[in-house]
Amino acid sequence: MAAQLLEEPARLVCWFTKGTTATVELPEQDNPQLVRDMANGLIGLIHPHGQVDAESSVREFVRATRLFAAAMAKRGHVGGAAELTRPSLVEQLWVTGAAHESMIRRMLAAFDQDTQALRPEVRELVGGRAYNQKRRRDSKPLLPYDETVWSQLQEVCRTEIQEAWSQFRQAHAAAEKGRDPYQHGWSYENLCWWMVRHGPENAVSLGQRVGWTPTMAYHRMGRGADAQRACTALFPSPSVVIAYQLLFGAYTGIVPDGIADLSVEDLEWAGDAAMLVNYLKGRTAEESVTLSPRAVRLVERWLEHSAVSRRFAAQTEASELWLRHDYTHVGVWWTGPSRHESIQGWVRRARLKGSDGKPLRIHRHSIxxxxxxxxDRKNWFGSGRGRIDPNHSTTAHGSRATTISRPRPPRRRMRWRRSWRRPRAIFCVRRFRRLC
Incomplete structure (x- = not known):
């Protein structure tokens, strides 16, 4: 069994082929029976029964379920999937996006395949043609970034990582000088001391420990500026993780889904300074690559940078490589790929510009x-092999390229003609005398 539905609270426990597990809570605010029926359908879509084989995909299906159940509750539907009617379902699917419409249809179809509970007209609708067709992407291949943009992107990532690392070291040094803030005041050093020992906090959560209201906590802690500064310095934020992920992709060339799904166990030391990374490429299978020295230094820096965070995250989250914490959601840890909207927001804050002068559009496959x-350009630059067609082997074209590059010696035609005419003239005179 690849997934199981548990109760109190309602949640899905999933096991994936790469050896990881995930627990996803189900929303029960609206239509709890409909949510459970669609969750049972989702179980039939998870590998090996279906093609869903990642935690991010399961969470997106659950998100589609939550939005669908809430929308159907507003339309007056409070039962399970068996009570769905064709008119109400048509109205909802018509205003749903293409991706979520496809997920809803697939979950309902999988649920009906096991139970045969849907009405005949609803079953026909679910198996029919989608109302919102997914837009086809442009078939043009992704072009690499030019030299200026490529260098600027890496420099911005290195700058943000260096600033975050410097703040982390300062906060860690301040924690060694601090004391208990509840007894010695709410200074920056005391807040760092507390968070290193008890995990991320904000002004509200710190005040709740002694019964303060948010207004009292903000007033006594100076609006919580020091608490936010200490928390973001000790626990890397999503913005810092975006810089690490982009720079790691620029140093290694690993596919984006392989970078996002890396765990600490995928890193293997092959000596004192060499590291081997095993990652899963969706289109093929598990692959491995030996990191360059600068990529090894980047991974070492990140492991040290996130060491404090791993002490307070759950075991399943702490085992993931890209662990991050958002200050606005204290105690909530995030793993996996960064959202596209977050990356573009990071680009706007960094003021990265493309070759057209507009904000750079980050596409992780373009990296x-x-x-x-x-x-490839670096390996061929300055080499005599640059005159050879790179689509053919150097063995077949090596001699030809060498011959063309050498100048031919000038031909001495006048001397050759003179040496040829003289013997011919002598031969004709002798023949004439013989005839006479």
Whole structure:
């Protein structure tokens, strides 16, 4: 069994082929029976029964379920999937996005395949053509970033990582000088001391420990500025993790889904300074790559940077490589890939511009393409092999390229003609005398 539905609270426990597990809570605010029926359908879509084989995909299906159940509750539907009617379902699917409409149809179809509980007209609707067709992407290949943009992107990532690392070291040094803030005041050093020992906090959560209201906590802690500064310095934020992930992709060329799904166990030391990374590529299978020295230094820096965070996260979350904490959600840990909206917000804050002068549009597959393009160009630059067609072997074209590059010696035609005419003239005179 790849997934199981548990109660109190309602949640899905999933096991994936790469050896990881995930527990996803189900929303029960609206239509709890409909949510459970769709969750049972989702179980039939998870590998090996279906093609869903990642925690992020399961969470997106659950999100579609939550939105669908809430929307159907507003339309007056309070029962399970068996009570769905064709008119109400048509109205809801018509205003749903293409991705969520496909998920809803798939979950309902999988639920009906096991139970045969849907009405005949609803079953026909679920198996029919989607109302919102997914837009086809442009078939043009992704172009690599030019030299200026590529260098600027890496420099911005390195700058943000260096600033975050400097703040982390300062906060860690301040924690060694601090004391209990509840007895010695709410200074920056005392707040760092507390968070290193008890995990991330904000002004509200710190005040709740002694019965303060948010207004009292903000007044006594100076609006909580020191608490926010200490928390973001000790526990890397999503913005810092975006910089680490982009720079790691620029250094290694690993596919984006392979980078996002890395865990600490996927890192293997092959000596004192060499590291081997095993990652899963969705289109093929498990692959491995030996990191370059600068990529090894980046991973070492990140493991040390996130060491404090791993002490307070759950075991399943702490085992993931890209662990991050958002100050606005104290105690909530995030793993996996960064959202596209977060990356573009990071680009706007960093003021990154593309070759057209507009904000740079980050496409993580373009980073892999740029890595391979610049790596190949670096290997061929300044070499005599640059005159050979790179689509053919150097063995077949090596001699030809060498011959063409050498200048031919000038031909001495006048001397050759003179040496040829003289013997011919002598031969004709002798023949004439013989005839006479």
């Amino acid at each position: 892999r393409t740029s890595f391979e393009s610049h790596r």
